[in-house]
Amino acid sequence: MNAIEVKNLRKEFKAYSSRSGLKGAFRDLFTRNYKIIPAVNDISFSVKQGEMVGYIGENGAGKSTTIKMLTGILTPTSGQIQVNGMNPHKERERFVQTIGVVFGQRSQLWWDIAVQESFRLLKKVYKVSDEQYEDHMQHVIRTLDIEPLLDKPVRKLSLGQRMRCELAAALIHNPPLLFLDEPTIGLDVLVKLKIREFLKEINEKYNTTILLTTHDLSDIEALCERVILLDGGKVIYDGGLHDLKENLADGKELHFQFLENVDLPAVKKATNGMPVKWEYDEKEQVFIANIENDDLLISQIIAVIVAAFKIKDIKINETSTEEIIRNIYEKGAVEVG
Amino acid sequence: MFYVSMFFQYISQYAKTRLQYRADLFVEFFSDLMSQAINLIFILVVFGHTDKLGGWSRDEIIFIYGFFLVPYAVFSAFFNIWNFNDRYIVKGELDRILTRPIHSLFQIILEGIELESLLGAITGIAVMVYAGSRLGLAISWYDPFLFILFVIGGALVYGGIFVMLACISFWADAKTSIMPMMYNISNYGRYPVNIYNKLIRFVLTWILPFAFVGVYPASFFLGKNEWFWYAFLTPVIGIVFFCLSVILWNYGVKKYRGAGN
Numbered sequence: 001m002n003a004i005e006v007k008n009l010r011k012e013f014k015a016y017s018s019r020s021g022l023k024g025a026f027r028d029l030f031t032r033n034y035k036i037i038p039a040v041n042d043i044s045f046s047v048k049q050g051e052m053v054g055y056i057g058e059n060g061a062g063k064s065t066t067i068k069m070l071t072g073i074l075t076p077t078s079g080q081i082q083v084n085g086m087n088p089h090k091e092r093e094r095f096v097q098t099i100g101v102v103f104g105q106r107s108q109l110w111w112d113i114a115v116q117e118s119f120r121l122l123k124k125v126y127k128v129s130d131e132q133y134e135d136h137m138q139h140v141i142r143t144l145d146i147e148p149l150l151d152k153p154v155r156k157l158s159l160g161q162r163m164r165c166e167l168a169a170a171l172i173h174n175p176p177l178l179f180l181d182e183p184t185i186g187l188d189v190l191v192k193l194k195i196r197e198f199l200k201e202i203n204e205k206y207n208t209t210i211l212l213t214t215h216d217l218s219d220i221e222a223l224c225e226r227v228i229l230l231d232g233g234k235v236i237y238d239g240g241l242h243d244l245k246e247n248l249a250d251g252k253e254l255h256f257q258f259l260e261n262v263d264l265p266a267v268k269k270a271t272n273g274m275p276v277k278w279e280y281d282e283k284e285q286v287f288i289a290n291i292e293n294d295d296l297l298i299s300q301i302i303a304v305i306v307a308a309f310k311i312k313d314i315k316i317n318e319t320s321t322e323e324i325i326r327n328i329y330e331k332g333a334v335e336v337g
Numbered sequence: 338m339f340y341v342s343m344f345f346q347y348i349s350q351y352a353k354t355r356l357q358y359r360a361d362l363f364v365e366f367f368s369d370l371m372s373q374a375i376n377l378i379f380i381l382v383v384f385g386h387t388d389k390l391g392g393w394s395r396d397e398i399i400f401i402y403g404f405f406l407v408p409y410a411v412f413s414a415f416f417n418i419w420n421f422n423d424r425y426i427v428k429g430e431l432d433r434i435l436t437r438p439i440h441s442l443f444q445i446i447l448e449g450i451e452l453e454s455l456l457g458a459i460t461g462i463a464v465m466v467y468a469g470s471r472l473g474l475a476i477s478w479y480d481p482f483l484f485i486l487f488v489i490g491g492a493l494v495y496g497g498i499f500v501m502l503a504c505i506s507f508w509a510d511a512k513t514s515i516m517p518m519m520y521n522i523s524n525y526g527r528y529p530v531n532i533y534n535k536l537i538r539f540v541l542t543w544i545l546p547f548a549f550v551g552v553y554p555a556s557f558f559l560g561k562n563e564w565f566w567y568a569f570l571t572p573v574i575g576i577v578f579f580c581l582s583v584i585l586w587n588y589g590v591k592k593y594r595g596a597g598n
Contacts, residue, residue, distance in 0.1 A: 013594065068595050073435045075591045089591070093438045101436045108433055112354045124346050125437055127339070 001085065003177050003209040004047040004070065009079035011040040011065050039065040041233035042079070049176065050207040052199070054220035054241070057230030058329065063213045066230075067181050070211070071101050084177055097126060100170035104182035108166050109154045115165050116150040119172060126173035133172070140168050143198050160191035167195065171202070177209045178202075184219055196222045217321045231329060245324060254289040254301060255315040262287070262309055270308040271301055343439060347447040355453070366456055373406065373460050376527075391532035397559055398528065400468035404558070405527045405551035406461025408491030410454055416496040417449030419516055421503040431593060442500065442586050465558075474558065486572050487554035493575030494549050495523070500582035507589030519545070526551040542567070549574045 016032040018024065040062040047053050057063050068074040069081060072088030072095055081088055084098045102108065109118040123133050141147055144164045149157060157165065163183065170178065180199075184192045200223065202208050214220060220227060220241065227244065229237035237244065256267075264280050267287055271278075274297065277290040291297055302314065355362060380402060384395040393401075425431040425445065434444050502516055526547030530538045541548040549571045557568035 065595075068432070071436055073432050074593065074595055092435065093440065096436050097438045099436070103432065106429060106432060108436075110350075112357075113350060117350060117353065121346055121350055124343065125439060 001049060002046045002082075003049045003051070003084060004045075004211070005080075005082040006046065006070075007044050007080040008042050009040055009044070009066070009069065009081060010038060010042050010077050011062075011069060011074065012036050012038050012077045038077075038233050040069070040076075043230075043233070043235045045228055045235060045238055047209060047211065049209055050203070051226060052203055052210045052212065052224045054224035054227040055211055055213045055230065056215075056217070056220060056227060056325070057213075061230040062233040063230055064181060067179055067211070067213060071099060071179055072096060097173065098175055098177060100173070100175040100178045102163075102166050102170045102178075102180045102183050104163070104180075104185040107154065107162065108169055109162075111155050112153055114151050114153050115146070115157075118154065118165075118169060119150075122169055122172045128173050132174070136174050137168070137172065140171055140202075143201065144168055144194065160187050163187060163191065164195065167198070174206065175208070176206070178211070180210065180212045180214075182214055183212070184214060184216055192216075192219070199223060217325065221321055229325070229328065236328065241321070245318075245321060251290055252293050252298065253317040254291065254298065255313070255317060256287045256289070256305060256309075256311065257285060257313040258287070259310040259312045267305065267309075270304055274301060274304075276301060340439070340443060343443075344447065347450065348452070351450050351452065362453055365453055369454070369457055370460065373457065377402065377464070391529050393529045393532075394472075396468045396471045400465055400472065400474075400559060401529065401552050401555040402527050403461045403464030403466075403468055404487075404555035405491075406464065407458045408488045408495065408550050410457035410461060411488060411492035412495035412499075413454035413457065414452055415446060415450060415492070416499055417451050418445065418499055418503045421445065422506040426506045426593075429595065432595060435590070435593075441590055442583060469558075472559070474560075480558065483557070487557070487568070490572035490575035491550035491554060493579040494546050494571075497575070497578030497580075497582040498523075498545060498547075500579075501585055504582070504585045504589040507592045523547045523550070528552065529556075546574050546578065 013036075014034050015037050016028075016034050018028050019033070043062075043066070055063055055066070065074065069076050070083055070088060072092040075089045084095065086095045086098075088095050109115065110121070113121075119137070141150070144167060146161070146164050146168060149161050149165060154162060154165070167183065178199075184195060187195070196219065199210060199212075203210060210223070212219065212224065225240055225242070227237065227239070227241050228235055264278060264287070267289075268278055271289070275292065276297075279288040279290065280286075281288060289301060291301065298316065305311070377399070380395075380398055383390070384398070388395065390398060425434065431441070434441050437444060498519065499516070502519055505515065522545060525533070525537070525541055526549070529552050530541055530548045533541070538548075549567070553564055553567040554571045556564035
């Protein structure tokens with residue numbers, strides 16, 4: 001069975017555009033110009049049980065709106081949603097029993113009370129038995145290393161500490177499906193790593209489905225085999241992260257640092273006639289040659305440059321995921337497989 | 338059953354947090370007491386100029402005021418939804434509420450509980466006892482039960498109206514100042530409705546039935562036969578208004594647009 005099944009999902013918001021000036025404001029009082037803006041525009045996808053899917057897009061691409069419809073917070077304008085075999089909005093109270101939600105920018109815990117009190121209350125809310133709780137949460141608490149935080153009120157925790165507690169709180173009822181909306185926003189590397197490891201572990205242990213939105217593509221690279229890319233409320237790519245890289249990352253970058261003073265026209269002149277695009281990163285003092293993935297061309301360029309200038313450092317980089325995605329947004333839709 | 342146990346879970350949690358801030362508790366109680374005293378003084382000032390008001394004596398009106406304080410205290414303890422727009426809609430906390438397997442209105446009521454407001458009921462009862470003894474009212478065995486029934490009915494009337502007002506936030510983006518205005522209107526229910534003109538009386542009985550919080554049920558205990566019917570309508574009106582507000586709420590939640598990130 002698919003954990004998530006979405007067909008032609010659409011959510012429109014009515015926004016009114018105000019006219020300019022005082023006169024305009026008066027006219028707005030009586031007749032308003034409404035504009036219907038589709039935040040999510042006829043998207044369809046499905047997610048299998050146990051999959052970890054990265055849901056990515058720029059700000060305002062419709063990520064959060066989709067998640068909110070999938071979790072039953074918002075009612076769709078049209079289209080069908082089946083999550084865990086239920087319609088999230090219609091059977092909300094029964095449905096939310098089967099999901100866990102973490103919104104990175106909003107706390108799920110009670111601000112004033114100690115973390116363990118929040119857990120205790122949530123345990124009652126989700127009707128979790130003592131044995132289940134002991135069995136499952138001991139493990140969660142240990143892995144996330146939040147034992148020493150349990151008796152502190154949430155408002156006294158740092159962001160990283162709070163996020164780990166949020167994650168634990170979302171898992172109290174051990175849901176088969178987990179929604180994470182920017183769970184690593186503003187966290188340091190160590191906490192990020194810990195959270196990633198933990199997510200991998202519960203995915204393996206309980207076959208938990210995880211849908212993750214993030215701006216940090218390293219999260220996606222570390223966790224998800226599949227990505228769904230959203231732009232302007234439409235799905236523009238849905239498939240393996242690996243394929244995306246393979247098909248689009250056909251370029252390579254050569255990074256050069258020189259011992260002597262070299263400027264951009266000089267390197268351009270040296271490689272005159274070769275299919276190469278030069279860039280200069282002033283901060284790092286690195287000259288970057290963007291070229292196609294062609295072994296012969298790579299060695300030719302290196303040979304020419306080494307012959308012309310004194311070299312301090314050379315690096316050969318594959319195009320990063322971040323760059324691929326940036327390219328996709330610049331060009332528009334993708335056609336892969 | 339689940340809801341009852343959740344109710345006590347939240348209450349115990351609430352008590353724990355409250356006891357941490359003792360000073361707050363005293364300040365709040367004291368300011369409550371002050372505002373009640375000011376209202377009482379107002380009544381006394383009015384009766385410094387006249388003995389009767391629409392056929393009601395000073396002590397009777399004080400009795401009504403005392404009665405009114407009790408359902409009002411119950412309402413303020415359990416329906417703390419003044420800040421619903423700010424806290425849940427603008428700040429988006431309703432997102433969190435909606436991802437939990439309990440009815441959303443019930444959760445919001447539980448999170449807003451302010452038990453110390455119940456102390457106002459003690460003041461109210463004290464005022465009633467004082468006025469009642471001066472009037473020489475007798476207490477029958479069924480009076481305490483009816484009293485509880487009327488208090489619950491009155492609190493539900495209040496709750497229903499304010500939940501409906503909170504529902505406006507589901508449709509209107511902007512903050513409305515309708516809540517404080519309604520609070521002022523609710524004060525009219527403390528005084529005998531026959532001192533107002535017909536239109537206001539009709540509004541206070543059937544549209545914004547604040548008269549069922551104060552004057553109607555209190556007049557039963559004062560032995561005013563002409564109002565008996567209204568007194569016994571109190572629980573009915575309470576249940577009807579509260580049910581209407583829950584229906585409106587359920588409908589409004591579907592219209593919730595969510596706060597942007």
